[in-house]
Amino acid sequence: MPRTGTETKIRGIEQEYPVSGKGHLNPSLLANTAIQGLKWRLISREVAWDLGMETSQELHEARIQSSFANNGSRIYNDMGHLEIATPSYNNPFDAVAYDKASEIYAVVGAREAGIVLQESVVVHKNNVANSFGNLESGARSGKRRTITTKTYATHGNFITTRAACADWSRVERALIPWIVTRIVFTGGGDVVSGDFTGEDGVKFVISPRALFVTRKSSLSTTTSRGILNTRDQPHAAHHYWRLHDIHCEALRSDYALFLRDIMQALVIRAFEQGFLAGAPELEDPVSTFKRLARDTKSCEWRIKLKSGERTDAVAILQFYLDAVERLQESEEHGPSRWDTIGLTCFAELLSDLEARRLEKYVDGIDWVTKLALLVNYDPRTPAEGIGICNQYALLDESSLFYLDEERGMKSNALFNPSDSLAFVERAVPGVDWTALPDRVSYAVANAPEQTRDYFKNVLMKRYGGEVRRVSWSTIELTAARVLLDEPFMLNAEEIGDAVAEEDAELPAILATAKRLYPEKVTL
């Protein structure tokens, strides 16, 4: 099948999961034990990560120990979090399936850690942890308790071209208004310390991540965070650029995961093709980002443009909708079916957002669902508000819903996978969502067939003992080194026949790969 539109773009998600124990165990110990647990369960294996191809611009990343999961994910401890980076896929259905597979890994890892440590160990999918200072003494004395909010991230990765990003001011002009305003449907929602808003207690915000941004662009992901991240690490041939988006958010809703993926891919494609050159410029993107994130009640989402004119976030998103429509009209081979479905859904969403019919998006947009839970539980203390948001983010049986529906409904989590699935079935009718459980089952055990990860994963699973090192764009075996620097090379379409038989000989497979890519396979 020829790839068209956004199917030509590989992408993936890195999710940092906080693993917590009741005994206040060191987060790094918990993350490491969860990683070990995944190895004991034969879900992953230790692997030497090939840093030769991935010179990091951030020092701590070079010291990370990696393991490789059955579906091609990279699993590691990144600054005390269990981090799972999905394999690359090229469509929004897989964006949902591999996100859910990642959740399942996190649940299994946390449970194994609990068994080993003989502690109650839990794992969450969100982007902030709120903690109280002097909880006991403060409560007794009636003094104001300080609340600290820490953040960890969900990073999105979309491949684009180096040429398109050569002039970074062009990237800023085209994408900053998008990243700032898209939070009205991609926001994870959570409560953060009132210190961010000069209030007591906690405050619910659309996007907790927005509050940690200090500049338009930066390299660092831990301090001085930018709206855009400038990391130059393509994980592919030099002519590619990987847009490393550090403000994707920890989402659980199938609809939000689907729409975020397809719209992000469409916007990046519109950017590459020059349709975003006239994007509206925000007067002060950083403060706009924070202000927008805090506007959860009246939802006016006001924006001041550099030109001095005033508009709102939905008008900015409308610009991107129009740009993508023009992109699709210009596609020589037409848009992909995903693109058509995605654009239709986005247009419907904008129509509702324009009228502020947000109540329609309970179970579809995570921040709206969390706010609805807060409204209806009506917490009386900051701790209760934090608890409600944490319980939505709790990964437990709710993450196993796609593997075992009955078990999935026995969850303590406030996220309801059944309601989420029902929402996406209504809102995205062009997709057969009854196929999602099978796809999630597939995604737990296999890499996507469409991308280069397919070949790497087959070799790792069948000939793991022969593998010396891997990276996103290489695999080095005792007998050969394969440079996987083109996103779709050696996918199932290309190499599937050669690996179809379970007992296929490795030399024969490598010979086929060499025949297809003589310059990239060194025997």
Add this chain to the structure above:
Amino acid sequence: MKRPMIAEVFRTNLEGEEELEEEDEAIVDEETEYGGDEKTKEMTSIMERLKTREKTERAADLVNKLKGKKKANKKIMPYEIYATSGE
């Protein structure tokens, strides 16, 4: 276990969809034109239109609208998260 291929998850053919020719390249080469006066002018005119769109009252009392919209008969548990900052 059935392992759905991605091509199988669409419900129906969309109207007006055209089958692609077999001989099309597997990876479609992309025309690369970064901007250009015409595109910039076109998109700028879109922005002008958006700025002048009809002013309507868009403020929403979302909290009020969400009352009764999400019921969960689950007890709130003290799930605390102990995490480091950083990524």
